[in-house]
Amino acid sequence: MAARLGLNEQQKLALDKELKAAQTERKASMEKMRALREEMKRDAFVERQAKEERLKEILTEEQYAKLQEVKKDGQRARVQGQRNRGEIRGRTNRNEARFSPRNNRRNIGKRMMMQKRNAEMKERTKEKNEPKKDGGN
Incomplete structure (x- = not known):
């Protein structure tokens, strides 16, 4: 250095x-x-x-035990939901399969590029629609 x-x-x-x-x-x-x-x-x-x-x-002891069981069930449901979120493999419906995590990773670059292009297009149209400020009539 x-x-x-x-x-x-x-x-x-x-x-x-x-x-x-x-x-x-x-x-x-x-x-x-x-x-x-x-x-x-x-x-x-x-x-x-x-x-x-x-x-x-x-x-009471019974109520406390029941509460603990309810908590465990809630934790299991949360974990199961995290595992299954977005995984739609093996589905025949084309629209559902389109949103699988694998396809999301594959298409993220395309989406980012399209967002950038959309922003550029909005900026260009904004510039075209603004009146020119050159001091003329």
Whole structure:
């Protein structure tokens, strides 16, 4: 990098010192964030435990067990929904198969290009329709 920039020795030393300081700063910031993240996880765990204890105080054992089963069913449904979202393989309806994740990945470049072209066309028509401001009659 020093050769590309054409730095002299004094500049090399100053740049090296600055980059090392930035790296040290970055590491300290990352450690601070990691500690905050761990603290937040602990706080969330403690809060969940307190909530569960409050629910146990309110509900009977049977009701609490039923609540736990309902929660598990809800989690299963969410996971199952995430697995099946958009997967329409093996369907005979052409319109449904068109929206499969595989085709979406394949066509994303085309869609992006069409969006860009549409924006350009709108800009051109806007320019054509605007009156010229050249000061003439």
